Amino acid sequence: MRKLCLWFGLLTKRLYKKATFVAILVLIPVMVLGYSAAAQEDSGMLAVALAQKGEDTLAQEMIDRLDDSGQVFRFVRCDSAQEAEDLVRGGKVDAAWIFLEDTQQRLERFVKDPKGDNALVTVLVRQENVVQKLALEKLGGLLYTYCCRLVYLDYVRAQVPGLAHLSDETLLQYYEDTFQSAELFAYDELEGNMPLAQDTHYLTAPVRGLLAVAIFLCGMASALYYTEDRKRGTFGWLSARGRPWAEFGCQMVSLVNVSVVALVARMLAGLTVDMGREVLITLLYCLCVAGTCMLLRRLCGSQRLLATLLPVMVVAALVLCPVFFDIGQMRTLQYLLPPTFYITAAYDGAYLWKMVVHTAITFGAYGLLGAMKKE
């Protein structure tokens, strides 16, 4: 055990002499805390300018009801329709919703003739996309709540003479009292999935994946350093059986250092799940990356080929693993890259076992290749 600690200490000391490695260790918490701080600020996938033509209390009430507490929309209140239009034209916002004058009268006309040309709002967009469509659904939903009340009152007045003696206020009271706290959707996770400790913000959502890729990159860099050590004969004094352990040691030292910093940074930013689980995932992930990088080193042979492969592997990990988006149809390819397991194991226990299998396969292949190459 003492010998193991001594080896770990010596290899760590060697690593900390490399200024770049220290710089990366500093960059990781800065990046994670930066993302976290940015996510606390007011942001949204779609910025919408809100304005009204003329003074209308109903339009003002509608604008006040638009809620941007979620992370999809960011509403910018404007003093005039022209200001909202200028913001769209200048690319400062994605859309403008301009509530037209005489909103109440327009709403009444719409209820009487829903297929006629009785729009209440002018929507200015630069380009239509899915989030824009969803935004319009949100606007439609808001206007529908007002429209619903009017349709109800109109229908009761015209078609139910038995309720003619009731005032509008009484009828609306019946409307308001019905399904006051009904929830149409009960949200659930896929079987085997665990809910995350906190709501994921779209800005911090890729952090876990980016760190997984960064750790993988450090594993690749360790493999490069080891090829250099082999060339120099740094571990030449070790027996042939001992050298793979030296390589494993070099890998684990850098991976453990980076992983611990990444874990602490995420913990400080409040982006972790259960701590015990995180430690287990981190430990397994270090082994998984070590296996993959050692195998890649043996497969490539030369430092140049490995260095050439590095950016390709990183881009492949960023694209194929669920970092920014999840390409569901490419599951098999995802399994080849370790970051998939680090990202998914946080909420899906099955991926812990898959990670163990992946690690066993890579170490097995590494041993087999070593025996074939007589390395």
Next chain:
Amino acid sequence: MEKYVYLQGKRLLRYLAGALCVVTLLVIGLWVAFSVLVQQASNAEENKPVAVAMVGTADDAMLQMGLAAMKSFDATRFSMKLVEMNEEEARAALADGRVGAYVVFPEGFLEEAMMGNILPLKFVSTTGAAGMVSVLKDEVGAVISTLLLESQKAVYGMHMAMLDENVDGRGEKMTELAIMYVEYVMVRDRVYQISSLGIADELTLEDYLLCGLAVVLLHLAGLPFAPLMIRKDLSLCRMLAARGKSAIGQAFCDLGIYLAGMLALVAVLLVGASFIAELPKDLFWVCLPVVLLVCSFSFMLYALSGDLIGGVLLQFFAAAGMCFISGCMYPVHFFPVSVQKLAAWLPAALARSMLGGCITGQQDGRVCGLLLAWCGLFVAVGIVARVRAVKEARV
């Protein structure tokens, strides 16, 4: 000095073929990323980014009708693909990523609704943070809830009033009002009129992402040249310096050779791309300051790092971090205003604007000026680091 340039040129040729292979693989990877990002945000009918499975609708004729109406007429058909499955299939499809979520209609949902009881629908998704569904599910759920619950409030509000006042014909009136509401739901997109201003001086999302990912590609394309730029053994530089060939001159030679290599790569890529799509005529000339920026940025990092592996790592982390904040991977307006303000001054954002100007045909001289200022700064820092390294090696 000519001999040094010749030697570096020869070294460059050794790396060029490998760099081209790497860049080709990077182009493929980034093209996949671009396609997925565009598909997620696309408005095209055939490109619905959110596939949602419906469970428990197959045996109910009314729900089948409702679903058919939603698929054919409703506005949500532009953003969602609804597919019917049983729960087992839906669970497997969700685990495989073929659907983003599934909704389970409980047994007797409609009968209970007729009685005024809303049985909650189970909306099942994965906890996975990546993907549109996880971000949009609350908003989509809120919209659908509003439409259904508001209609039900009216229908059952009237029912309760009629019950309290002992008015007959409740069933008939409720059905009539419910049908009326279905009509209003179907025409809810007529409450607003859309006016598209066109993209004018701004880019479409596709063009924006294309420019952003091109900047990322250029930064990563510099990585295969790291062995050319990072010398572990500075004895040649020391010897040249001793013979009066200054370290500054050598650094400029290195930068020039690196720039030539990158321009050669860009030229090959553009020639290749011109077979696939029609490119703007001045694209190469617009790329020139952008390539200069990328070269000077990595030149500085390579000079600061000193060793090959450290240089590659530093270049990757710095480039990826800067490109992300500059909105090369996400549209920049996704970020808070403070980050947007910072991003506007970052070199990667300026490079993206420069490439974007090529598409819109409106180049901003200020952007080009700032870009060149950044280049000057990076080159200056890189040269200082290089001169110091040569001096220290001399000692």
